[in-house]
Amino acid sequence: MTRQGRLALGLGVATYAAAWAFGSKPLYPVATGLLLAVLLAWAWVRLATKPMRLVRSAGDGDHLEGDDLRVHLVLEHEGRVAPASVVVVEDVGRLGERRTPLRRSEGRLYARYVLRSLPRGRYPFQGARAVIEDPFGLERAEVPLEGGGGALLVYPRLVELERLFSETGAHSPDGRRLLLRRPSGFELHSVREYEHGESLRKVHWRSTARRGQLMVKDLEDAPRDEVAVLLDADASAVVGTPPDSSFDAQVRVAGSILRSHVRRGRRAVLVVSSALPEAQRVHSSDGDWRRALELLAAVEPTGRAPLATLLAVEESPASRALDLAVVTARLTPELVDRLVQRALSRRRASLVYVDAASFADGVAARRREPALLRLQAAGVPVAVIRRGDDLAACLGAAEVSGTARA
Numbered sequence: 001m002t003r004q005g006r007l008a009l010g011l012g013v014a015t016y017a018a019a020w021a022f023g024s025k026p027l028y029p030v031a032t033g034l035l036l037a038v039l040l041a042w043a044w045v046r047l048a049t050k051p052m053r054l055v056r057s058a059g060d061g062d063h064l065e066g067d068d069l070r071v072h073l074v075l076e077h078e079g080r081v082a083p084a085s086v087v088v089v090e091d092v093g094r095l096g097e098r099r100t101p102l103r104r105s106e107g108r109l110y111a112r113y114v115l116r117s118l119p120r121g122r123y124p125f126q127g128a129r130a131v132i133e134d135p136f137g138l139e140r141a142e143v144p145l146e147g148g149g150g151a152l153l154v155y156p157r158l159v160e161l162e163r164l165f166s167e168t169g170a171h172s173p174d175g176r177r178l179l180l181r182r183p184s185g186f187e188l189h190s191v192r193e194y195e196h197g198e199s200l201r202k203v204h205w206r207s208t209a210r211r212g213q214l215m216v217k218d219l220e221d222a223p224r225d226e227v228a229v230l231l232d233a234d235a236s237a238v239v240g241t242p243p244d245s246s247f248d249a250q251v252r253v254a255g256s257i258l259r260s261h262v263r264r265g266r267r268a269v270l271v272v273s274s275a276l277p278e279a280q281r282v283h284s285s286d287g288d289w290r291r292a293l294e295l296l297a298a299v300e301p302t303g304r305a306p307l308a309t310l311l312a313v314e315e316s317p318a319s320r321a322l323d324l325a326v327v328t329a330r331l332t333p334e335l336v337d338r339l340v341q342r343a344l345s346r347r348r349a350s351l352v353y354v355d356a357a358s359f360a361d362g363v364a365a366r367r368r369e370p371a372l373l374r375l376q377a378a379g380v381p382v383a384v385i386r387r388g389d390d391l392a393a394c395l396g397a398a399e400v401s402g403t404a405r406a
Helices: 003-022 027-048 205-211 246-263 287-298 307-311 333-344 370-377 391-396 401-405
Strands: 052-057 069-077 085-092 097-101 103-105 108-115 121-133 140-144 151-155 184-193 215-223 227-231 268-272 278-282 323-328 348-354 382-385
Touching (some): 003 027, 069 085, 085 108, 151 287, 205 215, 227 246, 246 268, 246 287, 246 323, 246 348, 246 391, 307 333, 323 333, 348 370, 370 382, 382 391
Parallel strands (some): 227 323, 323 348, 348 382
Antiparallel strands (some): 052 069, 069 108, 085 097, 103 108, 121 140, 184 215, 268 278
16 A cells, blocks of 8 residues: 555545544545545555566667667556556666656557666666556555566677787797797697607606606697687776776777687687686687677676786686787786796787776876886787777777887
8 A cells, every 4th residue: 555545544534533423424425435445446456466477678689888778668467457557667787776657558558768878788687576556546566577587788899900909010029920820739648658669759758767768748639729818807907987997998908809800710719807717719700709799798897816827827718829818907017927928938929908097087197117118028019008099099000019108
């Protein structure tokens, strides 16, 4: 019962008591009318409170960050008595609770509303319910809605890259061009005794010295991903609020680089250093790419461990890849050391540094980053992204050395 219903009921009882106390017959019809109104409202709402199903649609195609999203609601009602007033209440993830009054047309209850300029993310619809009232607003009931679940994915807005900054200057410290290796390799599986005729290149000298006889390495073929895009999800490095935050910029950068490689037919893997590290291999532009895009849409900065720790694990997809692209907003000496060591061992690596300070309120001063200069000196291509930069120009430019020093 609503507040108005309780007032009407109380007024009806008080009026009836006054009519009986003072013997005023004209007050009896007034009291009876108020009590009957409350009773009829209760009966109306109870008869209309039947199972309901909510059908929600948000249009066709992908939803990109910054776009307005039009949501259509249709309520299917099984009862014979139609509710006089229906409000659908939805819990839309981080957008909070939303109340939408429904309209009636040709026996159908429906509504439309617009979610404006949505940031990237996953928006689950939870706990949808219908609030039913009588025409006078005296009685109210809530009905859980079937079909009110699901989730809405808003994808990052990626840029087209015809070529990447890392392809214009990947040289070793001595000036030689670093060539791509084939996307496969051999790993040590076990050690066994030497057989006559085998190449001495396969001898495992440490085991040979320990056992006093020739031992050889038993190798097995270990296919590897050609490219790994490592997205740093460090929570402590995030500055700004979505969609204009440093982490959202990182997601756009990682997705754009990954898509550039996938469209060229290269085997790739997306690695995210969240609280529970995630990896999605992309070997085709169909289902694999769609799953990677969904990961980019839903990822949140929940990471705690530094990137250097992840790269220290030899079995991780990022460490095993022949070509590594790191996207981060936090430079640590350990990460720089790992990338320098990779470059010196002639394994390709590149870095996109998102300047988180530029996403704070006000204008951040451009400063030199000695760590970036050290990476460039070791032959690691570097690009710097600041707030308001054109991603396509920064990630695809031929002249990128100036961005790291700006």
